[in-house]
Amino acid sequence: MSAAPDVVRSAYVQLAVTDLAASRWFWVDMLGMHVQHEDEDALYLRGSDELTHHSVVLRAAPVAALDHLAYRVRTPEDVDRAERFFTELECPVRRVPAGTGTRGVGDAVRVVDPLGVPVEFFHDIARGERLIQRYDLHRGAQIARLDHYNICTPDIPAAYEYYKSLGFGCSETIEGDEHELYAAWMFRKPTVHDVALTHGPGPYLHHIGMATHESHQVLHTADVFGALGKEHHIERGPGRHGVSNAFYVYLRDPDGHRVEVYTSDYFTGDPDYETHRWNVNDDRRRDFWGNAVITSWYKEASPVHDLDGHLQPIAEGNLDESSIKVGADGLGIVKPS
Numbered sequence: 001m002s003a004a005p006d007v008v009r010s011a012y013v014q015l016a017v018t019d020l021a022a023s024r025w026f027w028v029d030m031l032g033m034h035v036q037h038e039d040e041d042a043l044y045l046r047g048s049d050e051l052t053h054h055s056v057v058l059r060a061a062p063v064a065a066l067d068h069l070a071y072r073v074r075t076p077e078d079v080d081r082a083e084r085f086f087t088e089l090e091c092p093v094r095r096v097p098a099g100t101g102t103r104g105v106g107d108a109v110r111v112v113d114p115l116g117v118p119v120e121f122f123h124d125i126a127r128g129e130r131l132i133q134r135y136d137l138h139r140g141a142q143i144a145r146l147d148h149y150n151i152c153t154p155d156i157p158a159a160y161e162y163y164k165s166l167g168f169g170c171s172e173t174i175e176g177d178e179h180e181l182y183a184a185w186m187f188r189k190p191t192v193h194d195v196a197l198t199h200g201p202g203p204y205l206h207h208i209g210m211a212t213h214e215s216h217q218v219l220h221t222a223d224v225f226g227a228l229g230k231e232h233h234i235e236r237g238p239g240r241h242g243v244s245n246a247f248y249v250y251l252r253d254p255d256g257h258r259v260e261v262y263t264s265d266y267f268t269g270d271p272d273y274e275t276h277r278w279n280v281n282d283d284r285r286r287d288f289w290g291n292a293v294i295t296s297w298y299k300e301a302s303p304v305h306d307l308d309g310h311l312q313p314i315a316e317g318n319l320d321e322s323s324i325k326v327g328a329d330g331l332g333i334v335k336p337s
């Protein structure tokens with residue numbers, strides 16, 4: 001098997017949205033993301049700490065879905081490595097030369113990964129002006145950067161093995177008494193995750209996590225949605241996660257794409273970092289204060305496209321446990337291989 005590409009981090013997501021003006025209100029006015037470029041087809045947004053062209057692209061389309069998520073790789077040669085790696089896995093693979101794909105992004109490879117998720121690997125991307133200390137421009141939820149993706153997939157052990165083969169570490173898991181794997185949080189950058197794997201029918205994009213610096217910004221975001229009578233955009237929280245220790249609120253954008261405003265997780269880069277394992281019966285695992293998880297959080301997610309923009313078919317989970325206590329860990333138990 002060829003070497004895996006050296007993934008640096010989760011870098012950007014491209015979402016198909018049905019009403020760009022409504023999306024602009026949510027992502028720019030409410031979340032405070034900065035507009036790097038906009039035209040009648042798309043919005044290119046980034047957080048205040050990000051020095052690259054975009055971390056969120058919103059593309060106007062008739063149906064809301066995930067176009068692709070993207071990982072930045074360390075060198076241009078890693079783009080070639082990605083092409084070889086996924087060709088050997090017999091995944092659909094497409095080379096996207098600079099100038100023919102997403103604005104600002106250089107030479108890239110797009111694949112449908114073994115989980116059925118459309119993923120881009122790129123190295124080159126245009127730079128953006130440094131906004132870190134442009135406090136005069138920081139607004140709304142004051143999003144600093146993209147932090148992670150969360151994917152719904154019916155076979156968590158297989159997904160875990162696939163991401164390990166791509167060189168990802170595992171910061172935390174939720175497991176049953178026999179170490180059945182319910183969920184896993186996996187990283188390349190030294191934080192809790194670049195990607196989380198949630199059990200259930202899939203492939204779906206469960207959410208994207210956007211980092212802000214302080215927990216009061218999470219609370220303020222919820223307050224402003226309430227003040228405007230737009231509280232229906234708040235789905236779950238605010239609260240403190242058990243897994244990751246992050247402070248969070250989950251929002252739904254005008255198309256139902258789920259966004260987590262996320263802060264205060266921790267460093268995982270030491271060479272002897274050990275996976276922290278939560279038992280599925282520990283009520284603090286998902287919300288550290290034991291608050292229940294709302295049904296829509298584990299029943300709804302965004303469909304994903306293939307490389308031609310068609311919706312990917314869905315494989316069901318094998319058990320439905322959403323009505324019993326373990327609910328939020330996904331919809332079934334799968335033993336690791």
Ligand code: DHY
Nearest residue numbers: 150209241243244285286287
């Ligand atoms: C959890 C979910 C996330 C995350 C960290 C931890 C666990 C949970 O509360 O469900 O999306 O980023």
